[in-house]
Amino acid sequence: xxxxxxxxxxxxxxxxxxxxxxxxxxxxxxxxxxxxxxxxxxxxxxxxxxxxxxxxxxxxxxxxxxxxxxxxxxxxxxxxxxxxxxxxxx
Amino acid sequence: xxxxxxxxxxxxxxxxxxxxxxxxxxxxxxxxxxxxxxxxxxxxxxxxxxxxxxxxxxxxxxxxxxxxxxxxxxxxxxxxxxxxxxxxxxxxxxxxxxxxxxxxxxxxxxxxxxxxxxxxxxxxxxxxxxxxxxxxxxxxxxxxxxxxxxxxxxxxxxxxxxxxxxxxxxxxxxxxxxxxxxxxxxxxxxxxxxxxxxxxxxxxxxxxxxxxxxxxxxxxxxxxxxxxxxxxxxxxxxxxxxxxxxxxxxxxxxxxxxxxxxxxxxxxx
Numbered sequence: 270x271x272x273x274x275x276x277x278x279x280x281x282x283x284x285x286x287x288x289x290x291x292x293x294x295x296x297x298x299x300x301x302x303x304x305x306x307x308x309x310x311x312x313x314x315x316x317x318x319x320x321x322x323x324x325x326x327x328x329x330x331x332x333x334x335x336x337x338x339x340x341x342x343x344x345x346x347x348x349x350x351x352x353x354x355x356x357x358x359x
Numbered sequence: 360x361x362x363x364x365x366x367x368x369x370x371x372x373x374x375x376x377x378x379x380x381x382x383x384x385x386x387x388x389x390x391x392x393x394x395x396x397x398x399x400x401x402x403x404x405x406x407x408x409x410x411x412x413x414x415x416x417x418x419x420x421x422x423x424x425x426x427x428x429x430x431x432x433x434x435x436x437x438x439x440x441x442x443x444x445x446x447x448x449x450x451x452x453x454x455x456x457x458x459x460x461x462x463x464x465x466x467x468x469x470x471x472x473x474x475x476x477x478x479x480x481x482x483x484x485x486x487x488x489x490x491x492x493x494x495x496x497x498x499x500x501x502x503x504x505x506x507x508x509x510x511x512x513x514x515x516x517x518x519x520x521x522x523x524x525x526x527x528x529x530x531x532x533x534x535x536x537x538x539x540x541x542x543x544x545x546x547x548x549x550x551x552x553x554x555x556x557x558x559x560x561x562x563x564x565x566x567x568x569x570x571x572x573x574x575x576x577x578x579x580x581x582x583x584x585x586x587x588x589x590x591x592x593x594x595x596x597x598x599x600x601x602x603x604x605x606x607x608x609x610x611x612x613x614x615x616x617x618x619x620x621x622x623x624x625x626x627x628x
Contacts, residue, residue: 359579
């Protein structure tokens, strides 16, 4: 199973559009079965929307340790991702 | 125009239409605009004795009120004391008069308010009940939001646990700060908001003194600040570890340095 944790603000429009069972208090969790095309497509669509919005995706291993640089293209085989919003200077 | 009907001239000239219907002898519709232009020290719609009227009026009131003559379409007249008349007549809209106008309006408002009948006892009770219900409902909503925030913060800490492990999370909980190593600098991220950048070679020196000095970087997730505090920390940590150059480019480095509290504990627990 793949897992994408999306760090989102309370008011993020993308979060509001998600089905209720995918919304959580805090980060949003999207899970997909690499063998299930519908789930993979939905996760990939969500990934692409957020990347277009300036989010960064980072791969972590199952324990959560960071294992590499930012990911720009979604792969169903990825086990765990964290997506974080773009930054702005204060 | 004469002094006797010049009462409204000031009002007219300072209105948006900015021309006087009380015509002057020479093309008087533009008199005000010329007189009030930044470069104007005199009216170019000048008869022989109107030179520098505006300038004199606005700079030498004493003199203006006595010596100048304006020519009107009805013929030459002596406008001695025109200025005085304009600024002293009660119907002239000089700044001094605005206060009187405001008072009049205030009186009218108070009169209108007084004409509204007092609510009956039943109406007052109903209104009070409605206010109380509204307050109670607001509290329910506020409590829900607060509960949601707390849950979101716990979720964010679970995610941070996945990334940094149990010991580091405990240090973070104890100090409300997270130490992050970048390639160029080291950083102390404060829970919620606040980043201190530390020169790598200076950390060792300051570690010996159990403290560190850092420069503050102002940087935060885009769009709004409405993230769980620890999600903010996670975001900054991942950016530093993977996109440090971009992170430094985006953030605004504040001048000056400041001591970072509990630095030893933040790093070593």
